[in-house]
Amino acid sequence: MTQKTPNYITKLRNSNLRPTKQRIKICEVLFNRPKTFHFTINNLYKLLSDNSEKKISLATVYNTIHAFKKSGYLKQVNIDSSNNYFDTNTSHHHHFFDETNNELIDLNNEDIKKIELKKNIPGKKIKSVEVLVKIVSK
Amino acid sequence: MTQKTPNYITKLRNSNLRPTKQRIKICEVLFNRPKTFHFTINNLYKLLSDNSEKKISLATVYNTIHAFKKSGYLKQVNIDSSNNYFDTNTSHHHHFFDETNNELIDLNNEDIKKIELKKNIPGKKIKSVEVLVKIVSK
DNA sequence: TTTCTAGTTTATAATCATTCTAAATTAGAA
DNA sequence: TTCTAATTTAGAATGATTATAAACTAGAAA
Structure with missing residues (x-):
């Protein structure tokens, strides 16, 4: 069931990317x-810079993330x-936000x-219902 | 029960403002x-500029709104x-957000x-639970 | 009332995230 | 291999917000 080498090429092509x-x-x-x-643009940009010699420009990171969101690969x-x-879990769900360490956690x-x-x-009609539970360390 | 002339002076002084x-x-x-x-800083700034000859600077609007939030007069x-x-309703409640005309509506x-x-x-302990219902015109 | 000082306001500069621009590069069809 | 449209990129532009530092003011004390 798990793909060893995910075919991102096909995935991208399917979205006209x-x-x-x-x-x-x-x-x-x-x-x-x-x-x-779960990540912010900045998180991702740093992560990409770290494990690579040739870095992807910040503009491209923004462009790509927005294209991915538009294609339904990501939720904001x-x-x-x-x-x-941004969140790679695109199913309908909610979130905890841990204010102690700025971490998002899925609430399925x-x-x-x-x-x-x-x-x-x-x-009016409802487009979405989102619950955000803010938490801190005890 | 309703105050004819609310005593904002006392209110402010009570918060050390x-x-x-x-x-x-x-x-x-x-x-x-x-x-x-419900308002944004920009809304409020324009509103203040409109019905007054001598205008309050944008910096003061920001300062004041943040002071009011800190004092518990407003929720963000x-x-x-x-x-x-920002919302003058500081009781525990939720919101609709009408994306058609960018309007916030209380959901008590x-x-x-x-x-x-x-x-x-x-x-972890829960600090808040917020529900946001996004709506659009039918 | 006058004086004094800390709190406040203000214009403007600085910052930060994000978007825009236009030139250089690249994917991939022909 | 060539060609064109899509993509990437650095850097400029934008927009919201915060910081700065000088001028002003509330209000306590004399």
């Missing part, structure tokens, strides 16, 4: 992981004005009772 | 309203990286079934 060296490298860093990955998670995260749908609203706004 | 002309003016714009008020509501709101605690988490993070 040319499989460039930079995009494949970013795919490897983001998706070749056993678990969901806004915590507050100074913390803009099955780990929270269904959200039921007793109010609706006339003329 | 000198009741300056600027702060009182901002209090009037923010709190002398029948309902909760982060929608996404380009929408940073009694209008949502209690959020129950079936997961907890060892060593």
Whole structure:
């Protein structure tokens, strides 16, 4: 079931994204992981710089991440004005945000009772319902 | 029960904030309203500029809003990286965000079934639980 | 009332994240 | 191999917010 060598080339091509060296490298860093990955653009940029001699420009990191988001490979998670995260888990779920070490943790749908609203706004339809649980060390 | 002329001077002094002309003016714009008020710094700055000949500097608006937030007069509501709101309703509640016209709407605690988490993070305690319901026009 | 000082306001500069621009490079079809 | 459109890139531009430092002011003390 687990892909040994994920075919990022096909994945990219399917989204009309040319499989460039930079995009494949970013795919490897983001998706070749056993678990969901949460990151900021800055996190990722540093991570890419660290394990590589030839670095990917910051502009390309921004471009690529936004292209990936548009293609549905990533979800954006806004915590507050100074913390803009991305999440490789694109299924419907929620988050804990640990303010002690600025870490995002998934709160899966099955780990929270269904959200039921007793109010609706006339003329409007719901696009999303997101729960953010802020936590700190005890 | 309703105060005809709210005593912002006392309110400010109680929080160790000198009741300056600027702060009182901002209090009037923010709190002398029948309902909760949602705004961005820019909204507020424009509003203050419009109904006044002598305008309050942008720096003071930022300073004051942050002082008010610190004193518990306001809550900050982060929608996404380009929408940073403040809310005069400081009670525990949630929000709708209407993406059609960038408007925040309160979702009071009694209008949502209690959020129950079936997961907890060892060593961590919950600081807040916030629900954000994004809506658009039908 | 006058004086004095710490708190406050202000214009402007600095910062930081993000987006834009336009030139150089590259993927991949022909 | 050639050619073109897509992509990458460095650096400039933008926009929100914060910092700075000089001028002003509230209000306590004389």
